[in-house]
Amino acid sequence: MTLLDIKMIREHPEIVKKNLKMRGDIEKLQMLDDLINHDRRWRELLTRANELRHERRKVTNEIAALKKAGKRVEHQIEKGRKLEVEINASEKLVKRYRQEANDILMKLPNLLREDVPVGKDENDNVDLKVWKKPPNFSFKPRNHLEIAKGLDMIDDERGAKVAGHGFFYLKGNLALLDLSLQRFAIDFMLKKGYTLIEPPSMLRRKPYEGVTDLADFENVMYKIENEDLYMIATSEHPLAAMFMNEVLLKSNLPIKLVGVSSCFRKEVGAHGKYTRGLFRMHQFNKVEQFIFCPPEDSWRLHEELQQNAEELYKKLGVHYKVVLLCSGDTGMVQAKTYDINIWMADGVYREAGSNSNCTDYQARRLNIRYREKEGQAPKGFVHTINNTALATSRAMLSILEQHQQSDGSVIIPKALVKYMDGIEKLDPH
RNA sequence: GCGGGGUUGCCCUAGCCUGGUAGGGGGCAGGCCUGCUAAGCCUGUGGUCCAUCGGGCCGCGCGGGUUCGAAUCCCGCACCCCGCGCCA
Numbered sequence: 001m002t003l004l005d006i007k008m009i010r011e012h013p014e015i016v017k018k019n020l021k022m023r024g025d026i027e028k029l030q031m032l033d034d035l036i037n038h039d040r041r042w043r044e045l046l047t048r049a050n051e052l053r054h055e056r057r058k059v060t061n062e063i064a065a066l067k068k069a070g071k072r073v074e075h076q077i078e079k080g081r082k083l084e085v086e087i088n089a090s091e092k093l094v095k096r097y098r099q100e101a102n103d104i105l106m107k108l109p110n111l112l113r114e115d116v117p118v119g120k121d122e123n124d125n126v127d128l129k130v131w132k133k134p135p136n137f138s139f140k141p142r143n144h145l146e147i148a149k150g151l152d153m154i155d156d157e158r159g160a161k162v163a164g165h166g167f168f169y170l171k172g173n174l175a176l177l178d179l180s181l182q183r184f185a186i187d188f189m190l191k192k193g194y195t196l197i198e199p200p201s202m203l204r205r206k207p208y209e210g211v212t213d214l215a216d217f218e219n220v221m222y223k224i225e226n227e228d229l230y231m232i233a234t235s236e237h238p239l240a241a242m243f244m245n246e247v248l249l250k251s252n253l254p255i256k257l258v259g260v261s262s263c264f265r266k267e268v269g270a271h272g273k274y275t276r277g278l279f280r281m282h283q284f285n286k287v288e289q290f291i292f293c294p295p296e297d298s299w300r301l302h303e304e305l306q307q308n309a310e311e312l313y314k315k316l317g318v319h320y321k322v323v324l325l326c327s328g329d330t331g332m333v334q335a336k337t338y339d340i341n342i343w344m345a346d347g348v349y350r351e352a353g354s355n356s357n358c359t360d361y362q363a364r365r366l367n368i369r370y371r372e373k374e375g376q377a378p379k380g381f382v383h384t385i386n387n388t389a390l391a392t393s394r395a396m397l398s399i400l401e402q403h404q405q406s407d408g409s410v411i412i413p414k415a416l417v418k419y420m421d422g423i424e425k426l427d428p429h
Numbered sequence: 430g431c432g433g434g435g436u437u438g439c440c441c442u443a444g445c446c447u448g449g450u451a452g453g454g455g456g457c458a459g460g461c462c463u464g465c466u467a468a469g470c471c472u473g474u475g476g477u478c479c480a481u482c483g484g485g486c487c488g489c490g491c492g493g494g495u496u497c498g499a500a501u502c503c504c505g506c507a508c509c510c511c512g513c514g515c516c517a
Binding site for chain 2: 079371
């Protein structure tokens, strides 16, 4: 299981080096050198081990032949025994070096696409476009938590009492709004021809290592005690892992999926980030777009997913910006990422969704390949692309904050009314 | 959760008891021959390492063990099928 192609690293280490520098992963440059050394040593040891195994094969064949002829074989068995000891020692070394090389390989990030701007952190991200103007309130806008409480739609204190900070009871129309947003996004994606998937809410470690950054096991995923199971942080993960170790037929590609699930995140290291109300919860619901496709189609489809997500926000009448993440802010798994940032009542734009082409990174780690035609050998790894359709928590807060009225009521976007049992306005009374 | 059966290359399947070069069929690819509504024949088929030709190693669900030698024997795990149990 490799994340970057080891052959490519051997032949063009400078590409990987440049990529690490762009990402600001300076500490990984040493890892790369170690990897190259381990890989070289591994190949030397492997060659030696293979020679020994070849010797053994000759001896065992000799034994078989001599036995058939009814001759004595003590001498050959003794030789074989000695060889076996050498082979064991040799194989142990080979395994160790391969394992160490692989461990490093698993920690190296995906190669960024050429058009990703170089930058250090989110401050260097590039605004690409803006839709609508920010709301211009004649009163001081409240944040969504104040609004939701005013409408008696949320109970954060009891959520914290039973599960801790970051968990909530959504009540009445807010719970209904959550479900409405899910159904709205799903219907929209179904019309676009995507297949609806309700995936497992937990994954084993092996598939999980394929879809995500290893650091996420510390910082993001909840682990089930005494089980090899992790709560999913997004349906992207079980969707990506769905075809692990499979070879897909090219004529069946692209596979376009829309996943719906609850998402669970520990949010370790959220210090200093905006954590109010619905913005950063330990549990939220999300409708997700996901595509498996041949390598040559992924950049076109990446743009298609972007259009889909923007259409959804437009239908909700929500003001947003599209941002291209810079090299330093792009995740390890991703080659290029667009975020949709929504305007919030404090005047700050915050991420509502994220659209990433992971190229062959996930597919390589999950061993998802494709073949040109039935009966042929696999041709290569597929590309995977994922994009939030709607994270209901953030869509809800954008609706509450952007569509709020001076009296504490909230206008429901027209597109949602039919899913809200005809409710057009959330009223305090 | 318990008992039984199973997992072999791109696909299907034989081999497992009784350890000794993984056989057959299909698909696909290339080549040959050529036509009578039929086709037939040959070669190849995954990963990886060294290399100039070429050669080697690995690969029988995964991981260990026994053995000169493991698809085959032993142990652990995963998944699938059948039956039983439990259950929204």
